[in-house]
Amino acid sequence: MAIFTSRKQKKDIKLTFDGSMLYVEWTGGKPQAFPMAWLPKLLNATDEERADWNLTPTGIHWNKLNEDITVTGL
Numbered sequence: 422m423a424i425f426t427s428r429k430q431k432k433d434i435k436l437t438f439d440g441s442m443l444y445v446e447w448t449g450g451k452p453q454a455f456p457m458a459w460l461p462k463l464l465n466a467t468d469e470e471r472a473d474w475n476l477t478p479t480g481i482h483w484n485k486l487n488e489d490i491t492v493t494g495l
Contacts, residue, residue: 462488
């Protein structure tokens with residue numbers, strides 16, 4: 422299975438897509454896992470679409486997909 426990882430500069434967050442899971446990792450924090458079945462837009466997205474994201478006050482927003490997830494601890 423291919424693994425795609427994206428880390429935004431100046432943000433202490435790393436996203437990793439591994440097959441059917443999205444992993445959100447914070448520096449010094451506990452990783453969170455999200456089944457891609459919950460996020461069909463991300464499941465079917467290209468690596469380029471997955472890499473175009475921003476951290477929001479409540480979670481993560483993918484610009485090209487207009488998809489959001491809420492991440493606890495923000």
